[in-house]
Amino acid sequence: MPETIIIHLTINGTGRSFRTPPGRRLLDLIRDDAGQTGTKEGCGAGECGACTVLLDGLPIPSCLVLAASCEGHEITTVEGLVHDGSPHAVQEAMVETGGVQCGFCTPGVIMTSVALLENSIDDREEQGRRLAGNLCRCTGYEKIFHALEVAGTTDD
Amino acid sequence: MTKIQPPLGGSHRRPDAMAKATGQTRYVGDLALPGMLHAAIAVSDRASARVLNFDVASARRMPGVEAVVTADEIPGDNQVGVIFPDQPLLVTDRVRMVGDRLALVAARTPEEAWDAARAISPAYEDQPGVFDPEKALDETSPTLHGTDNLLHTFQVLRGQTDPDHLDADVIVEAHYEIGGQDHAYLEPQACLAVPEGDRITISASCQCPFYIQQAVARVLAIPLASVRVEQAPTGGAFGGKEDYPSEPAACAAMLAWRTRRPVRLLYSREFDLQVTTKRHAMVVQHRWGADKNGRLVFAEVEAVLDCGAYAGLSTVVAERANVSAIGPYAVPNIMVRTRIAYTNNLFGGAYRGFGAPQVSFAAEATMDTLAHRLGMDPLEFRRINLVTPSDPLTCTDQPLAAPQMAQACLDRAVKDSEEHQIAPRAPDSWRRGRGISLALYGINLHRGGQFLDRSSAVVILQPDASVIVRVGLTEMGQGNLAAVQTVTAAALGIQPDKVQVWQPDTTTVADSGPTVASRGSHSSGRAVLDAIERLRRRLDPIAAELLGCRPEDVELADSCARVSGGGPSVPLIDVTREMAARRIETISTGWYRSKPRVFDEATGMGEPYASYAMACHVVDVAVDPDLGLVRVEHVAAAHDVGRVLHRTAAEGQVEGGVVQAMGWALTEELKLDQGRLLNPSFTDYLIPTSDDAPPVTVALLEDAPGRGPFGSKGLGEPAFIPTAAAIRNAVCAALDVEINRLPLTPPVIVRALAGNHRFKHLME
Numbered sequence: 001m002p003e004t005i006i007i008h009l010t011i012n013g014t015g016r017s018f019r020t021p022p023g024r025r026l027l028d029l030i031r032d033d034a035g036q037t038g039t040k041e042g043c044g045a046g047e048c049g050a051c052t053v054l055l056d057g058l059p060i061p062s063c064l065v066l067a068a069s070c071e072g073h074e075i076t077t078v079e080g081l082v083h084d085g086s087p088h089a090v091q092e093a094m095v096e097t098g099g100v101q102c103g104f105c106t107p108g109v110i111m112t113s114v115a116l117l118e119n120s121i122d123d124r125e126e127q128g129r130r131l132a133g134n135l136c137r138c139t140g141y142e143k144i145f146h147a148l149e150v151a152g153t154t155d156d
Numbered sequence: 157m158t159k160i161q162p163p164l165g166g167s168h169r170r171p172d173a174m175a176k177a178t179g180q181t182r183y184v185g186d187l188a189l190p191g192m193l194h195a196a197i198a199v200s201d202r203a204s205a206r207v208l209n210f211d212v213a214s215a216r217r218m219p220g221v222e223a224v225v226t227a228d229e230i231p232g233d234n235q236v237g238v239i240f241p242d243q244p245l246l247v248t249d250r251v252r253m254v255g256d257r258l259a260l261v262a263a264r265t266p267e268e269a270w271d272a273a274r275a276i277s278p279a280y281e282d283q284p285g286v287f288d289p290e291k292a293l294d295e296t297s298p299t300l301h302g303t304d305n306l307l308h309t310f311q312v313l314r315g316q317t318d319p320d321h322l323d324a325d326v327i328v329e330a331h332y333e334i335g336g337q338d339h340a341y342l343e344p345q346a347c348l349a350v351p352e353g354d355r356i357t358i359s360a361s362c363q364c365p366f367y368i369q370q371a372v373a374r375v376l377a378i379p380l381a382s383v384r385v386e387q388a389p390t391g392g393a394f395g396g397k398e399d400y401p402s403e404p405a406a407c408a409a410m411l412a413w414r415t416r417r418p419v420r421l422l423y424s425r426e427f428d429l430q431v432t433t434k435r436h437a438m439v440v441q442h443r444w445g446a447d448k449n450g451r452l453v454f455a456e457v458e459a460v461l462d463c464g465a466y467a468g469l470s471t472v473v474a475e476r477a478n479v480s481a482i483g484p485y486a487v488p489n490i491m492v493r494t495r496i497a498y499t500n501n502l503f504g505g506a507y508r509g510f511g512a513p514q515v516s517f518a519a520e521a522t523m524d525t526l527a528h529r530l531g532m533d534p535l536e537f538r539r540i541n542l543v544t545p546s547d548p549l550t551c552t553d554q555p556l557a558a559p560q561m562a563q564a565c566l567d568r569a570v571k572d573s574e575e576h577q578i579a580p581r582a583p584d585s586w587r588r589g590r591g592i593s594l595a596l597y598g599i600n601l602h603r604g605g606q607f608l609d610r611s612s613a614v615v616i617l618q619p620d621a622s623v624i625v626r627v628g629l630t631e632m633g634q635g636n637l638a639a640v641q642t643v644t645a646a647a648l649g650i651q652p653d654k655v656q657v658w659q660p661d662t663t664t665v666a667d668s669g670p671t672v673a674s675r676g677s678h679s680s681g682r683a684v685l686d687a688i689e690r691l692r693r694r695l696d697p698i699a700a701e702l703l704g705c706r707p708e709d710v711e712l713a714d715s716c717a718r719v720s721g722g723g724p725s726v727p728l729i730d731v732t733r734e735m736a737a738r739r740i741e742t743i744s745t746g747w748y749r750s751k752p753r754v755f756d757e758a759t760g761m762g763e764p765y766a767s768y769a770m771a772c773h774v775v776d777v778a779v780d781p782d783l784g785l786v787r788v789e790h791v792a793a794a795h796d797v798g799r800v801l802h803r804t805a806a807e808g809q810v811e812g813g814v815v816q817a818m819g820w821a822l823t824e825e826l827k828l829d830q831g832r833l834l835n836p837s838f839t840d841y842l843i844p845t846s847d848d849a850p851p852v853t854v855a856l857l858e859d860a861p862g863r864g865p866f867g868s869k870g871l872g873e874p875a876f877i878p879t880a881a882a883i884r885n886a887v888c889a890a891l892d893v894e895i896n897r898l899p900l901t902p903p904v905i906v907r908a909l910a911g912n913h914r915f916k917h918l919m920e
Contacts (some may be wrong), residue, residue, distance in 0.1 A: 048342060
């Protein structure tokens, strides 16, 4: 196996290349190589969801994905949801409703929420099931559900 | 006191929220400096052993390793105990728990550091350990420190306390086994130490920068003034970042001091779960009696806290447990004894509720059992025995300022529960039950910790009428920044977005103690009001000149200074510009300390707390009678909050507290085997998900003002305390069983069903 490989992928709309060891986790590539530290590590085992990013629009735990497997793909992180200085509707709604407390789970929760809304999942039961991979210890989830409701209305 | 005005009670955006939602907030793990090294800790994997020898030479030769530090290299005291000097930073000859530290490693990458730390493996000689707190108190048990394992005993003795004379028409005896809990903050422990000549800066995820300052100064043998601790944005804490962060901070500081380079220490989730403090497991024995009319006659409580291997904060946790053991009920004769036992289990520390949730669980379970034995409705039985304006004394003989709030919270929670239309989520075949529980919460620190109950603030008024605020108490997600911002804006009559509250730093504010005991907004808010009062001694005369009135007639509202009673006004910015032009001092300090109180530790009589808050939770559950699964369908939570400072932050405290307590009640089992945690992962240690969380109807009652800013009361812990007992009572009502342990995992519930279980023949 080579010492390092070159990986090409798109992060938050910009095509980039990284020379990294072949075993590098996508999470480390995003945080340490691309300097996008908004994505958090809460467990390193795919249990907590704090490291959730969108891979071609699909929410995935970036701590369990090899960076090399993302060759040619598109990654969106919480930083990439801000366009021309304007936060995404989900970010606005999380702030507006009080869905943000300690903030450590927030980036992951927001990435999963964006995917939920883009797939028009607006039933609370279904939202609860699909957000269950994003642990939050502060809010009891009530205001996160409220944020989803508010953001869902904004999108329409 | 300034009158109530906007934005009090509003739901304006929390000042820290957008940076967190867009990924801009820099937690410790997001900070890196050139030349920074990564720390790791070599720890014991056994709970009780003599350390015969250990070799660190080979670890020193491993790739990337820059330093390995052992106990003999500590320049100051090898001691990190918060209250008792019973805990070394690094052990030398004996380990008392899994996770005891042997050596510290600094290396160029985290992987290299942890590889080297894991390679350090001493020769041990195992010693007998003790893992059961009640057995630990037997004379024959192996001891951890000194001649026995009893760390301390607290008591409450009121009225007739001779057990032989405590008799009643109906007596309930119950034995409660209550499990511990991990804080499971989403951000594991983290700190960064940066040396600079004869001083050092620590950035830490923490609840008390001052504790860290003291620990680092002690370990490095340098003056307190040489240690700067800034609180980094903190990704959840819940008590787990009160006492504990001094330990990793002292480790990182030692390595930074030794290598003269920045050193960052980040715990992995597994390591964090395995070695950090936990909510105390507790065993509580009850003997409570009532007369045939349903009046409580006596309450006898014997509680034993599992301290674990080191004292930590166990004495102060037990102190709160001791006086919280009866709840908001008027009982003439009381005998409470609370003992703390050293064991070789993981050590207990601060955790939201601080001993009160365990004893409240027992009290509220016994209340239900007594009601059933009396043939009374548990709701009615509680109504008969609640403290009232005519019977307003707590178990320590302290008169409550607003005893009527117990009844008010009960009525409101019951009403909200009945009016809420539950859309059942569980199948029809599951059994349904409703449970009630109350809490009487002593706000702020117990009288025993009163020496810590002071708080510092700095307010700097800017020429453009915006304001910089520094307080000594921390934001960890609970909303202290929002609360302080709100209090400042309301007191100065300005918009909240003109107020910037910055995180605590030991070089900008004086020691304000820990952000615990639901004292954050109370103590920092009161200090800010004091600073503003002092600032106005300089501001009001200038405003009076501009307005042509007397300084005492100046009031601040709507971003203006105006003559009180509806006279002329000038924009506040005109006043601040004038102050700047005249070079008037616009920085002001503020201070808050609670008033001295009287409390007799021998009898437990007196004023353990300055004031109290009430809460009541009513819970609806559905239980699968085959598998023992529980779904919480709805929670109605009514809280006596005095005054809402920030509405969504207050609601968030209640909603989050309820769900965290639900985890403790149902799924969060610390599986310990010989002191080692068998389930140190979120796959095996289950905290509630969005799929588990019930809808919570929150009622914030503002009828009885408290002593916090604008009449507010602490809320963070009362939000947690009643839930678990309400869930237990609901589960027992649903199944018609009595279960006296936590957590209520499926095996516990199935075992309780015993002869009534569908597959009882398989359980023989």
